[in-house]
Amino acid sequence: MRVLLPSKTMGSVLAATSPSPAPAVAGSGQGVPGLVSVPPGFTMPSVSSVPPAAGSDQPTADAQASLPNPGSYDECHRKCKEVFPLQMEGVRLVVNKGLSNHFQVSHTVTLSTLGDSGYRFGATYVGSKQTGPAESFPVMVGDMDNTGSLNAQVIHHLTTAVRSKIAIQTQQHKFVNWQCDMEYRGEDFTSAVTLGNPDVLVGSGILVAHYLQSITPALTLGGELVYHRRPGEEGAVTSLLGRYTGENYVATLTLGGAGAHATYYHKANDQLQVGVEFEANTRMQDTTTSFGYQLDLPKANLLFKGSVDSNWVVGATLEKKLLPLPLTLALGAFLNHRKNKFQCGFGVTIG
Numbered sequence: 001m002r003v004l005l006p007s008k009t010m011g012s013v014l015a016a017t018s019p020s021p022a023p024a025v026a027g028s029g030q031g032v033p034g035l036v037s038v039p040p041g042f043t044m045p046s047v048s049s050v051p052p053a054a055g056s057d058q059p060t061a062d063a064q065a066s067l068p069n070p071g072s073y074d075e076c077h078r079k080c081k082e083v084f085p086l087q088m089e090g091v092r093l094v095v096n097k098g099l100s101n102h103f104q105v106s107h108t109v110t111l112s113t114l115g116d117s118g119y120r121f122g123a124t125y126v127g128s129k130q131t132g133p134a135e136s137f138p139v140m141v142g143d144m145d146n147t148g149s150l151n152a153q154v155i156h157h158l159t160t161a162v163r164s165k166i167a168i169q170t171q172q173h174k175f176v177n178w179q180c181d182m183e184y185r186g187e188d189f190t191s192a193v194t195l196g197n198p199d200v201l202v203g204s205g206i207l208v209a210h211y212l213q214s215i216t217p218a219l220t221l222g223g224e225l226v227y228h229r230r231p232g233e234e235g236a237v238t239s240l241l242g243r244y245t246g247e248n249y250v251a252t253l254t255l256g257g258a259g260a261h262a263t264y265y266h267k268a269n270d271q272l273q274v275g276v277e278f279e280a281n282t283r284m285q286d287t288t289t290s291f292g293y294q295l296d297l298p299k300a301n302l303l304f305k306g307s308v309d310s311n312w313v314v315g316a317t318l319e320k321k322l323l324p325l326p327l328t329l330a331l332g333a334f335l336n337h338r339k340n341k342f343q344c345g346f347g348v349t350i351g
Contacts, residue, residue, distance in 0.1 A: 066187070066188075067187070067188035067214040067215075067216070067217060068188065068214055068217060069185050069186070069187065069188060069189070069190060069214070070188070070189065070190055070212040070213065070214045070220040070222070070243075071190060071212070072183065072190060072192065072210075072212075073190065073192060073210035073211075073212055073222060073224060073241070074210075076212075076220075076222075076241060076243050076252050076254075077252050077254075077261065077263045077277075079250050079263075079265045079275075080250070080252070080263035080264065080265040080275035080276070080277055080292075081263070081275070081277070082294075083265065083273050083274065083275035083292045083293060083294045083305065084275065084277070084290065084292035084305065084307045085292070085305035085306060085307055085315050085316055085317035085332065086317065086332070087315065087332070087334055087343075087345075088317060088330070088331075088332030088333075088334070088343075088344070088345025088346075088347065089112055089113075089114055089115070089343045089344070089345045090110060090111050090112030090113060090114070090115070090117075090345055090346075091110070091111040091112075091345070091346050091347070092108065092109070092110050092111075092345070092346075092347040092348070093108070093109045093347075093348050093350075094106060094107070094108050094347070094348070094349045094350065094351075095107045095108075095349075095350045095351055096349070096350065096351030097351055098351070102125060102126050102127065102128065103123070103124070103125050103126075104123070104124050105121070105122065105123050105124075106120075106121070106122040106123075106124075106143075106351075107119070107120075107121060107122075108120040108121075108122065108143075114343070118145050118146045118147065119145065119146045120143050120144065120145045120146075121143060121144055121145075122141070122142065122143035122144075123140075123141075123142055123143070124139075124140070124141050125138075125139070125140040125141075126139050127139065129157065131157050135157075137155065137156050137157040138154065138155065138156040138157075139153075139154070139155040139156070140152070140153070140154050140155075141153045147172055148170075148172055148173050149169075149170055149171045149172055150168070150169070150170045151167075151168070151169050151170075152167070152168045152169075153165060153166065153167045153168075154166045154167075161184055161185050161186065162182070162183070162184050162185075163182075163183045163185075164180070164181060164182050164183070165180070165181040165183075166178075166179070166180050166181075167179050167181075177196070177197055178196075178197065179194060179195060179196040179197070180194070180195050181193070181194045182194075188213065188214040189211070189212060189213045189214065190210070190211070190212045190222075191209075191210065191211050191212075192209070192210040192211075193207070193208070193209050193210075194206075194207070194208040194209075194210075195207055195208075196208070202230075202231060203229065203230075203231065204229055204230040204231065205228075205229060206226070206227070206228045206229075207226075207227045207228075208224065208225070208226050208227075209224070209225045210222065210223075210224050211223055212241070218244055218245050218246065219242070219243070219244055220241075220242070220243045220244075220245070221240075221241070221242050221243075222240075222241045222242075223238065223239065223240050223241060224238065224239045224241065224254075224256070225237075225238050226238075237256060237257050237258055238256060238257065239254055239255060239256025239257070239258070240254070240255050240256065241253070241254045241255075248266065248267045248268075249264065249265060249266040249267070250263075250264070250265045251263075251264050251265075252264075257282070258281065258282060258283065259279070259280045259281045259282045259283070260278070260279070260280045261277075261278070261279050261280075262277070262278040263275065263276070263277045263278075264276045264277075270296070271295060271296050271297065272293065272294070272295055272296075273293065273294045273296075274291070274292070274293045274294075275291070275292045275293070276289070276290070276291055276292075277289070277290045277291075277292070278290075287310075288309055288310055288311060289309060289310045290307055290308070290309035290310070291307065291308055291309070292305065292306065292307035293305070293306055293307075301320060301321035301322075301323055302318070302319070302320055302321075303318070303319040303320075304316070304317070304318050304319075305317045305318075311336070311338060312336070312337035312338050313334065313335070313336045313337070313338075314334070314335050314337070315332070315333065315334035315335070316332070316333060316334075317330060317331065317332040318330070318331045318332070326350060326351050327348070327349070327350055328348070328349040329346075329347070329348060330345075330346070330347035330348075330349070331344075331345070331346055331347075332344060332345045332346075332347075333345075
């Protein structure tokens with residue numbers, strides 16, 4: 001059982017207080033640096049409409065007029081980001097062991113020339129409350145390294161529409177970050193509130209509010225409000241989001257005081273997917289455009305990802321499953337032409 005799903009919330013909420021992340025290592029999962037990857041379960045599966053029974057008085061047009069739930073705000077750009085390869089460096093060995101249908105452990109050994117080398121022990125528990133074909137609650141994920149730093153997350157489905165998440169991060173026995181999320185999903189809208197690093201005595205903390213509304217079956221509009229406060233500093237940043245979903249593509253645009261973020265995802269066929277990402281940061285006075293693609297060859301058990309951006313950084317990763325053995329090999333290489341820097345990584349996953 002592999003549990004890998006990215007989560008941006010902690011990164012966006014605690015960017016002002018989190019320590020500088022270490023360079024990515026080979027085989028690292030997508031997500032926030034320093035935090036465990038969020039497992040499946042925090043995303044509500046799409047609910048297909050039930051056709052009216054024969055003789056029903058309800059017209060078919062009413063069933064087609066119902067709007068779908070737009071999903072989570074943090075997942076609006078995720079479809080495009082999954083196409084891009086993750087930066088790899090060093091050597092990484094991961095051993096996953098399932099102890100039961102609900103519990104699994106993992107052992108990770110990392111060797112790096114840029115970051116810290118060490119060992120991590122991870123554990124994942126998935127409850128028996130099933131809410132969908134691939135969703136069960138509660139979900140508890142945690143890992144600890146050889147220095148005593150702990151990352152833990154608890155995700156639970158409180159009611160049919162309300163979901164919550166608590167994430168804690170410590171560094172060498174000291175609390176660094178913690179946050180609490182609460183999300184409510186209606187029939188055609190999603191609202192969420194996130195509270196990060198609150199300190200009543202000092203009067204500091206970060207509050208994030210999200211709202212998404214389905215306008216049509218293809219168009220979704222929403223917004224984000226980020227309010228932060230610390231001694232001698234207080235401010236708020238707002239942004240607006242629009243997403244259009246076609247038959248085989250997704251276009252998303254975020255505009256705010258901090259800049260603009262636009263992504264376009266296109267599924268050419270079952271094997272090829274491409275993505276284009278544009279980011280403009282008004283504070284740093286910097287813009288970046290990236291192009292990525294993903295090639296999936298299921299008959300060869302091969303997954304290839306590549307990317308190139310406007311800073312002339314070229315990267316690629318290759319994953320190969322050696323069936324029938326429970327073994328996956330990963331290779332990655334990234335080259336920065338402007339800085340004349342090259343790094344590569346190698347990863348092995350067992351189980």
